[in-house]
Amino acid sequence: MADLYCRVDADVAGRQGVCKASGRCCRFEEYGHRLYVTHAELIYFYATYLQPGINPANNDHEADTAALPRTAGFPLPLYKGDGEFAPGCPWQVQGMCTARDARPLGCRIYFCDADSRGWQGPVYEYWHQQFTAIQARFGIDYGYVEWRHGLSLLRRALADPIAGQAGVATGRDQE
Numbered sequence: 001m002a003d004l005y006c007r008v009d010a011d012v013a014g015r016q017g018v019c020k021a022s023g024r025c026c027r028f029e030e031y032g033h034r035l036y037v038t039h040a041e042l043i044y045f046y047a048t049y050l051q052p053g054i055n056p057a058n059n060d061h062e063a064d065t066a067a068l069p070r071t072a073g074f075p076l077p078l079y080k081g082d083g084e085f086a087p088g089c090p091w092q093v094q095g096m097c098t099a100r101d102a103r104p105l106g107c108r109i110y111f112c113d114a115d116s117r118g119w120q121g122p123v124y125e126y127w128h129q130q131f132t133a134i135q136a137r138f139g140i141d142y143g144y145v146e147w148r149h150g151l152s153l154l155r156r157a158l159a160d161p162i163a164g165q166a167g168v169a170t171g172r173d174q175e
């Protein structure tokens, strides 16, 4: 996975996308889009950032962010505690990504400048296929889930390994 991400980064670097909004795209509700990830990316993220001893619930960003009720219109399971969620990615702290080593494919390919729109779709599709191939090679069920939904499944897997792993394997919520 690390090698694959390095190849993605090299590919993207050659395309010279421009970041104009300084992390605004990580604040999904404000920006108006969603980030989706494969199961392979979630598992790699777990190995990099969610091992025992690293507690994303302690991410300072969450404490700084206004809590919104579940009725705010966000239909997906939430990453934060029951009944509320922090808008945007919980790994963005003071405008900066704190998960750069294992940030998902979409974070590496998306740029907001108009010149990047032409290449992003095909490039994303190409690399997505490479991650899908890795899933197949290691016998991981195909899964493609909203980022915070995936994080919530991982958190559940940490709390309840049997039920949580079933959720990651199937991409379904295990309430």
Ligand code: SF4
Pocket (backbone or CB within 6 Å): 025, 026, 035, 089, 090, 091, 092, 093, 096, 097, 098, 099, 100, 103, 104, 107
């Ligand atoms: S992982 Fe990093 S780059 Fe991706 S949405 Fe979160 S803060 Fe932004």
